[in-house]
Amino acid sequence: MPVLLAVVLLAALVVLAAACGSSTSTSSSPSAAATTSSGVLPSPTAGSSITVVYHYPAPPKSVLDQFTAQTGVKVNWVEVGWDNLQTKIATAATSNTYFADLTDVDWSKVGQYYKTKWFMPLNPYFDAAALKADMPQIYTFASNGQQLALPFDSSFTVTTLNTKIAKAAGVTGTPANLTDYTNALKQIKAKGAVPNQLDITFAAAEGLSTYWYQLTAAYGGQVLDASYAPVFTSPSSAGYKALQWMVDAYKSGLVPKANIGMADYQGFTSEMAPGRVASVFSDYSGSVGSIYDVPSSSKVVGQVQYIPTPGVSGPAPNLSNPDGVGIPKTAKNVAGALAFIKWFTDTQQQAIWAGLNGSSDVISGFPLPARVSSLQLLAKGNKVSGASELMTLLGSSRAEFPGPGAPPWYSQFSNAVYTNIHQAAVGAETVQQAVTNIATEVNQLKASQ
Amino acid sequence: MSGERTPTGRKRPRKRGRFLPYILLSPLVLFIGALALYPTILTTVQAFFTVNPMDPPTRFSGLANFRALFHNSFVRQSAANTALYIVVGVGLSTLFGLGIALVLQRRSRWRGVVLALVVLPWALPAVVESVIWGWIYDPTFGVLNSVLKSLGLINSDHVWIGIGRIVSIVLIELVQVWQITPLAALLILAALQSIPQELYEAARVDGAGRWEMFRRVTLPLVRPGLAVAMVESLILSLNVFDQVYVLNGFAPGGASIMMQTYQISFNNLNFGQGYALSLLATFATMLLSLLILAVVYRRVEF
Numbered sequence: 122m123p124v125l126l127a128v129v130l131l132a133a134l135v136v137l138a139a140a141c142g143s144s145t146s147t148s149s150s151p152s153a154a155a156t157t158s159s160g161v162l163p164s165p166t167a168g169s170s171i172t173v174v175y176h177y178p179a180p181p182k183s184v185l186d187q188f189t190a191q192t193g194v195k196v197n198w199v200e201v202g203w204d205n206l207q208t209k210i211a212t213a214a215t216s217n218t219y220f221a222d223l224t225d226v227d228w229s230k231v232g233q234y235y236k237t238k239w240f241m242p243l244n245p246y247f248d249a250a251a252l253k254a255d256m257p258q259i260y261t262f263a264s265n266g267q268q269l270a271l272p273f274d275s276s277f278t279v280t281t282l283n284t285k286i287a288k289a290a291g292v293t294g295t296p297a298n299l300t301d302y303t304n305a306l307k308q309i310k311a312k313g314a315v316p317n318q319l320d321i322t323f324a325a326a327e328g329l330s331t332y333w334y335q336l337t338a339a340y341g342g343q344v345l346d347a348s349y350a351p352v353f354t355s356p357s358s359a360g361y362k363a364l365q366w367m368v369d370a371y372k373s374g375l376v377p378k379a380n381i382g383m384a385d386y387q388g389f390t391s392e393m394a395p396g397r398v399a400s401v402f403s404d405y406s407g408s409v410g411s412i413y414d415v416p417s418s419s420k421v422v423g424q425v426q427y428i429p430t431p432g433v434s435g436p437a438p439n440l441s442n443p444d445g446v447g448i449p450k451t452a453k454n455v456a457g458a459l460a461f462i463k464w465f466t467d468t469q470q471q472a473i474w475a476g477l478n479g480s481s482d483v484i485s486g487f488p489l490p491a492r493v494s495s496l497q498l499l500a501k502g503n504k505v506s507g508a509s510e511l512m513t514l515l516g517s518s519r520a521e522f523p524g525p526g527a528p529p530w531y532s533q534f535s536n537a538v539y540t541n542i543h544q545a546a547v548g549a550e551t552v553q554q555a556v557t558n559i560a561t562e563v564n565q566l567k568a569s570q
Numbered sequence: 571m572s573g574e575r576t577p578t579g580r581k582r583p584r585k586r587g588r589f590l591p592y593i594l595l596s597p598l599v600l601f602i603g604a605l606a607l608y609p610t611i612l613t614t615v616q617a618f619f620t621v622n623p624m625d626p627p628t629r630f631s632g633l634a635n636f637r638a639l640f641h642n643s644f645v646r647q648s649a650a651n652t653a654l655y656i657v658v659g660v661g662l663s664t665l666f667g668l669g670i671a672l673v674l675q676r677r678s679r680w681r682g683v684v685l686a687l688v689v690l691p692w693a694l695p696a697v698v699e700s701v702i703w704g705w706i707y708d709p710t711f712g713v714l715n716s717v718l719k720s721l722g723l724i725n726s727d728h729v730w731i732g733i734g735r736i737v738s739i740v741l742i743e744l745v746q747v748w749q750i751t752p753l754a755a756l757l758i759l760a761a762l763q764s765i766p767q768e769l770y771e772a773a774r775v776d777g778a779g780r781w782e783m784f785r786r787v788t789l790p791l792v793r794p795g796l797a798v799a800m801v802e803s804l805i806l807s808l809n810v811f812d813q814v815y816v817l818n819g820f821a822p823g824g825a826s827i828m829m830q831t832y833q834i835s836f837n838n839l840n841f842g843q844g845y846a847l848s849l850l851a852t853f854a855t856m857l858l859s860l861l862i863l864a865v866v867y868r869r870v871e872f
């Protein structure tokens with residue numbers, strides 16, 4: 122009898138294991154929705170619901186209720202931290218398990234998602250070419266012609282300067298190029314206005330990679346060419362110069378020593394907001410309104426301005442790093458999800474998330490609307506700090522990897538970038554070794570594809 | 571009361587009762603089977619396959635995953651880092667655990683309060699503790715720099731985590747030691763309390779001092795408890811993740827083998843190599859546990 126029991130238990134175990142490994146996605150198939158003509162959305166089923174899993178806090182319930190009133194679709198918003206969300210997306214997709222109808226598509230993951238086919242192409246429902254003028258970053262979420270998401274916001278890197286500190290050190294006017302900018306930082310250091318002058322976050326994390334890309338763009342280049350070959354190993358290349366500049370800035374004391382373990386957002390709040398540094402070169406668009414001009418968390422209210430990102434001989438492009446919203450292949454309520462994307466990225470709603478109707482309707486931490494028309498609404502109502510400057514900067518924003526978009530192996534590439542730059546800053550590697558290591562990793566990744 | 575009587579007159583349990591233990595155990599067996607046995611088997615098998623959504627299809631690749639891991643310099647560095655985490659974690663938690671257990675063994679009216687305070691770090695989530703210690707180590711606002719400056723031991727703010735590899739690892743592991751020492755102390759305390767008082771009285775009659783009694787009576791007889799505590803600390807130190815992630819991010823200078831497993835699996839989506847590294851970590855845990863048991867554990871009977 123114990124043998125029989127053991128067999129029964131084993132059988133139950135096998136059934137349980139099989140259940141663990143099977144897909145739980147059961148309802149409406151994306152293919153049914155995909156038969157609709159371009160630009161026409163299928164009608165969502167009234168009384169159905171969608172689950173949105175995102176790394177932003179939920180919009181106010183009263184606003185979400187408006188969507189429910191319009192479409193009959195109830196929204197369950199689940200907030201998950203960015204890193205955990207990326208893990209969740211990967212595990213759910215690889216196990217073919219439903220976890221959300223809508224979720225984050227980060228700009229850096231687009232190449233990967235194109236290759237893995239984890240997200241539904243939105244081309245049949247949204248005309249990217251028609252939206253491009255109002256959503257300048259829409260093609261950041263396209264790979265090989267597949268539109269895998271629509272922009273959720275319009276985040277891009279900007280340069281911010283504490284004008285009060287700069288003026289106190291005798292820096293008048295806006296630095297027109299990188300040489301002026303570097304000299305201005307050195308002048309502020311010489312005057313002793315602040316203990317350190319520049320915020321570069323050297324923690325081995327994505328923010329460090331982004332900083333290097335932005336500085337490389339300021340030096341007039343990019344890190345990978347159109348075929349994803351590394352173009353930063355020569356000392357005369359923009360990427361090499363940018364890396365050398367960053368390491369020199371750290372070693373010469375322009376950057377606080379503590380920044381070696383500091384992530385980007387942490388640097389904005391604990392260095393720039395208390396007035397401990399004078400400038401951030403690769404800041405978030407929207408930081409002035411959401412961090413530096415907030416009296417409860419800042420000692421530099423009214424002092425920080427966006428300045429044109431200094432390049433070699435004039436303003437440099439601002440690199441886009443927006444968040445997108447896309448539909449996983451395992452989504453259950455595709456029609457509801459499409460209706461939500463349309464509503465969520467609408468001109469009026471995007472402006473509301475950034476404060477058009479006052480603080481009660483905003484999404485906490487929302488940087489800037491994805492649409493120029495939304496920014497215009499905000500500028501008209503004087504609702505966002507530096508809205509007119511941001512509109513100009515948004516117009517000159519550029520994708521981090523123009524042309525083909527982020528490579529499918531971007532995560533490994535970024536890992537190699539931030540790891541080696543961090544090592545160069547702590548002195549464990551030279552700049553030459555760092556660029557060589559990164560280039561070796563790129564070549565291996567290219568060869569493995 | 572039901573049940574047949576045996577020829578000796580004792581009651582034989584009813585047939586149904588014979589299966590009761592199996593029935594009662596079955597939920598646990600299912601639970602362990604689904605959450606431990608099945609993943610272990612899956613991990614072992616998949617470690618020999620290429621499992622990578624970026625490189626489909628899943629296919630048998632023999633020892634390729636293991637070879638790739640051995641050639642990966644970051645994996646080698648994280649293995650060396652983890653060895654240091656283990657040395658610091660097992661060494662200090664056992665030492666502090668023994669000390670705390672010896673103090674708690676003494677009868678005192680404050681014993682309950684002290685015990686509650688000692689257990690507190692064990693009850694807190696590792697992430698919360700790491701954030702608290704992050705404030706202590708903070709180069710700008712941290713208590714550590716303030717205290718050292720006020721004592722005249724340093725002149726300016728010092729960056730503790732991220733610059734020097736050894737210092738970073740030791741300080742990060744201290745946070746884990748703070749968390750796992752209570753468990754070690756409780757395990758050792760249980761072993762201490764099982765030592766009969768008569769042995770100490772006999773030693774005293776023989777003229778042994780406190781140090782002699784500790785060396786000749788306590789230490790040999792507490793070895794089973796020490797071995798269990800050390801194995802527990804070993805497992806936790808080898809799996810250190812939260813403390814490293816919060817205090818040092820993914821900087822290679824302090825990365826542990828578990829962080830490397832996470833990076834390979836979820837950042838690089840190379841699940842095959844992730845499985846292989848997990849398997850190696852499991853083997854390392856088993857081997858080191860056996861080593862500790864062989865060296866430290868002794869069967870004790872009173």
